[in-house]
Structure formats: structure tokens, C-alpha cells
Amino acid sequence: MTPDDKTLTESGLAPTASKARILLLACGALAHEILTLVKRNGWDHISLTCLPANLHLYPDRIPAAVEEMVLKHRADYDEIFVVYADCGTGGMLQKKCAELGVEMMQGPHCYSFFEGNDAFAEIAEDECTAFYLTDFLVRQFDAFVWKPMGLDRHPELLEMYFGNYEKLVYQAQTDAPDLDEKARECASRLGLKYERRFTGYGDLASTLEQVAT
CATH class of the missing domain: 3.40.50 (Rossmann fold)
Structure with a gap:
């Protein structure tokens, strides 16, 4: 289990x-x-x-x-x-x-191999302002992003950390509507545009x- x-x-x-x-x-x-x-x-x-x-x-x-x-x-x-x-x-x-x-x-990193290393290398330069999440990181967004960056205590730091990002890319390993909804919420909390990209494994x-x- x-x-x-x-x-x-x-x-x-x-x-x-x-x-x-x-x-x-x-x-x-x-x-x-x-x-x-x-x-x-x-x-x-x-x-x-x-x-x-x-x-x-x-x-x-x-x-x-x-x-x-x-x-x-x-x-x-x-x-x-x-x-x-x-x-x-x-x-x-x-x-x-x-x-x-x-x-x-x-x-x-895992964002690259989930996308496919060759494919990720081709888009990396165009997506230098993208912030990536996987299935696991969507589920653990608070533990890996919100709290370690102190945004739960100091929301005024949001612009400092994410001001140069333009979009959040959710690299979906599975088709799970609940994770899609949560990833959208994460993008909203960060003030970023949202894109879902099914990568599988x-x-x-x-x-x-x-x-x-």
C-alpha cells in the first residue's frame, strides 16, 4: 500500500x-x-x-x-x-x-522527464516564466510552496517570489478532475495564468x- x-x-x-x-x-x-x-x-x-x-x-x-x-x-x-x-x-x-x-x-528535474527530456529542452527557453507542478506537487502545494516560502505568514512576499512568472503549468500524470481544480486554485493563489498539460509518465x-x- x-x-x-x-x-x-x-x-x-x-x-x-x-x-x-x-x-x-x-x-x-x-x-x-x-x-x-x-x-x-x-x-x-x-x-x-x-x-x-x-x-x-x-x-x-x-x-x-x-x-x-x-x-x-x-x-x-x-x-x-x-x-x-x-x-x-x-x-x-x-x-x-x-x-x-x-x-x-x-x-x-522531474518536470523535464515527465514532459520528455527532448520535448522539454525544446520548450524550456519559451517557458522560462512558467512555474510547474506535478500531480504530487498539486496535492502537496502548501507543504512544498506556500509554507516553505513563508507565504502563509507573509503574503506580501508573493510579488517578490512570483512577480516574474506568467503562468502555472500543471503537468498532469493522470486524468483527475479534482487535481485539475486544485491546480487551478494554486494558479489563482499565485496570481498566474493556468495551463494544464497531460504528460502521463x-x-x-x-x-x-x-x-x-
């Missing part, structure tokens, strides 16, 4: 299978999507463990946290694959994974298919 979003944000997820050959070490923000792909494809040989999603608030801590988990679980699996993009680590996560001898997702799905074979 997938933990609730609060647990994934603050605590992560323990390995989901004890006799699997491959361990996916992922961000808690990706747990729902990965577990859906594992179930859909019948990947019984794959286990998932997640670091707390709120590590994204402190990206400099991600490489060390990944290293700790790889060393902790390496002896139990034939292969460990790191389901993080660069995620604001400035190349340090890629360097750490190379040192550990494990592979990781390609791309600068993008490069996450194709990459994990390769890992699983």
Missing part, C-alpha cells in the same frame, strides 16, 4: 519487496507513479524505496542521502537504480552515482522499462 503524501514527504518509503532483484531508489514525490508502473507491468522483480520528498527543499543533501541508502541496500539486490534527476544538485548527484557505480534518471515509464528488462 502506498503511504499517504504526508508520509512520503517527511519519511519516504521502506523497500516494498524483500525478494526482488532490482531496487529503485527514488524521491518520495514519485512513489505513486512508480508503484503504478510496477503493478501495471507486473514487475515482481522490482522493489521501491523512497527518500523523503522534502529533501527537495535542501537539494545539497540529496547526494549524501542517496549514498547512504545505496550503501545500506547494495548487498541485498543485484542492481540499484536511482530515480532522481539532477534536482538542483548542480551535477553533484550524477558525480556521486558515478562514484557508487549506479545509474540514475537523465534530465535536470513521460521518460519515467520508458526508462524504467529499460531498467526492468
